[in-house]
Amino acid sequence: MYLVKIATIFLLAKTYLCQDINKYFERINEEYRKLNSVxxxxxxDSAVDPNDVKPLKKSAIxxxxxxxxxxxxxxxxxALVNRHLLNDTLRRQTYLLCRGPKYTYQEARRTSYxxxxxxxxxxxxxICIPNPKNISINNTQDAEQAVHDYINGVKRxxxxxxxxxxxxxxxxxxxxxxxxxxxxxxxxxxxxxxxMSRSKNERVLKWTWMAWREAVCRTMGxxxxxxxxxxxxxxxRNGYKDIGESWREEQEIPNxxxxxxxxxxxxxxxxxxxxxxxxxxxxxxYGAIVEExxxxxxxxxxxLWSQNWEPLTDLIxxxxxxxxxxxxxxxxxxxxxxxxxxxxxxxxxLPPMTDTFWRESVLTREKHAHARCHGAAADMFKDGxxxxxxCSGTTKEDLYxxxxxxxxxxxxxxxxxxxxxxxxxxxxLHETIGDSIMLGAFTPQHLHRLGLIxxxxxxxxxxxTREDNDNVNKRHDIDENIDEIKNHETKAKKFANDTARxxxxxxxxxxxxxxxxxxxxDNKLALDDVLLFKQALNxxxxxxxxxxxxxxxxxxxxxxxxxxxxxxxxxxxxxxGIVPPVYRGEDYFDAGAKFHVPDNTPYARYFLSSFLQHxxxxxxxxAAVFGRRNVDEPLPSTIRMDRCDIYGSKTVGRILQEIMKPxxxxxxxxxxxxxxxxxxxxxxxxxxxxxxxYKILNKMVARYRIPIGW
Numbered sequence: 111m112y113l114v115k116i117a118t119i120f121l122l123a124k125t126y127l128c129q130d131i132n133k134y135f136e137r138i139n140e141e142y143r144k145l146n147s148v149x150x151x152x153x154x155d156s157a158v159d160p161n162d163v164k165p166l167k168k169s170a171i172x173x174x175x176x177x178x179x180x181x182x183x184x185x186x187x188x189a190l191v192n193r194h195l196l197n198d199t200l201r202r203q204t205y206l207l208c209r210g211p212k213y214t215y216q217e218a219r220r221t222s223y224x225x226x227x228x229x230x231x232x233x234x235x236x237i238c239i240p241n242p243k244n245i246s247i248n249n250t251q252d253a254e255q256a257v258h259d260y261i262n263g264v265k266r267x268x269x270x271x272x273x274x275x276x277x278x279x280x281x282x283x284x285x286x287x288x289x290x291x292x293x294x295x296x297x298x299x300x301x302x303x304x305x306m307s308r309s310k311n312e313r314v315l316k317w318t319w320m321a322w323r324e325a326v327c328r329t330m331g332x333x334x335x336x337x338x339x340x341x342x343x344x345x346x347r348n349g350y351k352d353i354g355e356s357w358r359e360e361q362e363i364p365n366x367x368x369x370x371x372x373x374x375x376x377x378x379x380x381x382x383x384x385x386x387x388x389x390x391x392x393x394x395x396y397g398a399i400v401e402e403x404x405x406x407x408x409x410x411x412x413x414l415w416s417q418n419w420e421p422l423t424d425l426i427x428x429x430x431x432x433x434x435x436x437x438x439x440x441x442x443x444x445x446x447x448x449x450x451x452x453x454x455x456x457x458x459x460l461p462p463m464t465d466t467f468w469r470e471s472v473l474t475r476e477k478h479a480h481a482r483c484h485g486a487a488a489d490m491f492k493d494g495x496x497x498x499x500x501c502s503g504t505t506k507e508d509l510y511x512x513x514x515x516x517x518x519x520x521x522x523x524x525x526x527x528x529x530x531x532x533x534x535x536x537x538x539l540h541e542t543i544g545d546s547i548m549l550g551a552f553t554p555q556h557l558h559r560l561g562l563i564x565x566x567x568x569x570x571x572x573x574x575t576r577e578d579n580d581n582v583n584k585r586h587d588i589d590e591n592i593d594e595i596k597n598h599e600t601k602a603k604k605f606a607n608d609t610a611r612x613x614x615x616x617x618x619x620x621x622x623x624x625x626x627x628x629x630x631x632d633n634k635l636a637l638d639d640v641l642l643f644k645q646a647l648n649x650x651x652x653x654x655x656x657x658x659x660x661x662x663x664x665x666x667x668x669x670x671x672x673x674x675x676x677x678x679x680x681x682x683x684x685x686x687g688i689v690p691p692v693y694r695g696e697d698y699f700d701a702g703a704k705f706h707v708p709d710n711t712p713y714a715r716y717f718l719s720s721f722l723q724h725x726x727x728x729x730x731x732x733a734a735v736f737g738r739r740n741v742d743e744p745l746p747s748t749i750r751m752d753r754c755d756i757y758g759s760k761t762v763g764r765i766l767q768e769i770m771k772p773x774x775x776x777x778x779x780x781x782x783x784x785x786x787x788x789x790x791x792x793x794x795x796x797x798x799x800x801x802x803x804y805k806i807l808n809k810m811v812a813r814y815r816i817p818i819g820w
């Protein structure tokens with residue numbers, strides 16, 4: 111009887127203790143929600159009006175409060191863990207709250223100052239040239255001509271060769287004080303990127319590429335180095351070797367470095383083939399400046415960072431689809447585009463954006479001239495308060511970004527009822543949702559639904575699609591065609607030695623030559639294939655770029671670089687097959703030319719999402735086609751994945767909700783396995799998605815005897 115009483119007392123005591131612990135964690139989560147709300151408000155106000163000093167003052171108070179609060183509760187939680195008093199859910203909350211670097215207040219203040227300095231350097235970058243014709247920066251064609259004339263003027267006055275004139279024109283534009291009258295100023299990445307994506311004038315592209323890095327990268331190295339030193343110290347204080355190890359822990363993937371390399375190698379044959387074909391047509395367009403078998407000069411790839419080659423589509427294939435022009439002719443507004451993105455999610459049974467979203471979001475630069483509009487979705491940690499900061503235009507790229515960012519907000523809304531510590535998610539999975547939807551939004555069927563392609567284009571395309579599908583679905587995966595690629599390489603090398611082909615001038619045309627229109631791939635491609643080609647040029651190069659950016663920073667954090675700038679370009683050569691157009695010395699920090707470096711945002715999430723989004727989309731596609739969950743069989747031979755229309759499928763919406771609702775309450779593998787059956791990240795679905803294109807690429811390689819590799 112005595113032992114029974116003791117046991118009863120023990121059980122009652124344990125019950126009351128558990129109740130106390132649960133109340134303790136409820137209080138922590140409520141306090142954490144309030145702290146996150148303050149942080150979100152500071153971040154929002156700072157981005158919308160960088161000149162306002164009030165957020166900086168609030169930030170100092172917030173940081174001190176957060177550090178003391180987190181230190182106190184993490185010590186208490188550690189004691190509870192050591193006494194084995196926490197269940198799995200509370201242990202995960204403890205892990206999520208207390209992982210990452212531990213800053214002192216002084217370190218936190220200094221990092222805030224350095225963040226602000228780096229971001230200001232990036233977002234406020236400006237280069238001006240004389241503008242005697244009063245050209246508007248919004249007229250890209252005239253702006254291109256103005257740069258061209260400026261370089262010519264420098265060349266005449268300096269009596270130098272063309273390459274030297276471009277270099278001098280960059281240095282002069284970066285250092286001359288031209289005043290405010292009669293100047294044409296390129297401000298921020300948007301202006302530079304527009305010129306990079308639309309110009310085909312090699313010297314203008316080189317000037318733009320160099321000018322951006324002159325404005326951004328020359329003075330970024332020192333503050334970035336100091337930032338890393340502080341972050342490394344804070345990371346070591348919490349048991350990490352460096353801040354890179356802390357970043358990698360965020361993904362909860364063991365041996366993330368080797369894992370990413372394996373993923374890259376799985377799609378490398380596709381990337382190398384796309385690279386070789388792009389190089390071939392760039393050589394046709396620009397001549398000997400592009401080597402026949404070597405790396406591609408970075409400034410010729412249609413993008414400030416060589417990560418999106420879609421602007422080169424019209425150099426490679428005929429009859430490409432200009433969605434920008436079709437959107438322009440449709441007179442779409444930014445609001446219309448945002449509503450179309452919202453409509454896609456609603457068609458799946460997901461909720462509309464909240465009233466607060468439409469009231470508080472910043473969707474254009476109107477009334478927000480100084481806002482840092484890189485594109486960010488915000489969870490304000492208040493009921494229904496989710497916002498978007500994106501100064502959108504009305505282009506295909508803007509339509510993509512809006513679908514992507516609304517995916518983040520759908521995620522915020524889905525896990526809003528979770529405890530505050532769980533109101534986050536694996537960042538790669540967070541990036542995946544919007545991009546998976548984007549794959550559905552840019553199918554021919556949905557573009558037709560939006561009025562961007564005609565009935566004739568949609569339905570005449572279906573016949574050619576059906577003809578190819580049986581063969582497409584029987585083909586081996588891309589990595590099983592390596593022998594075919596190697597065979598083409600051997601033939602190409604032999605062909606390259608043919609003296610009859612050496613530097614025949616008629617193969618090379620100036621950027622503005624009418625003959626250039628005949629230099630693209632002249633086989634008639636179906637609309638599906640054109641869209642898939644554009645998609646590949648956009649997305650596949652991003653994989654290699656993402657790995658370069660992240661591996662470079664990981665090595666930087668662990669003090670593993672021999673030359674801070676030289677090693678960056680060595681990695682770009684190895685993984686991307688690109689080289690800078692001019693020598694880049696150690697007085698530059700060229701990695702900083704990409705926003706996520708001064709913003710100090712890990713990039714592995716984007717790399718992993720490039721694979722995961724295709725896996726998730728394949729699952730959603732099967733759910734839409736079969737009308738049910740957990741489909742093991744492949745898609746029917748009559749349906750290409752890139753043509754799979756998921757719009758309107760409530761089954762798809764339920765799967766997405768199951769992915770998003772748990773937030774960070776469980777490991778991402780557990781969540782994804784339960785919702786989709788996926789328990790790992792691989793390149794298999796991506797290769798299945800691009801299978802139809804791979805046939806076309808191999809045909810091009812064989813027809814033109816294109817060398818592969820660099």
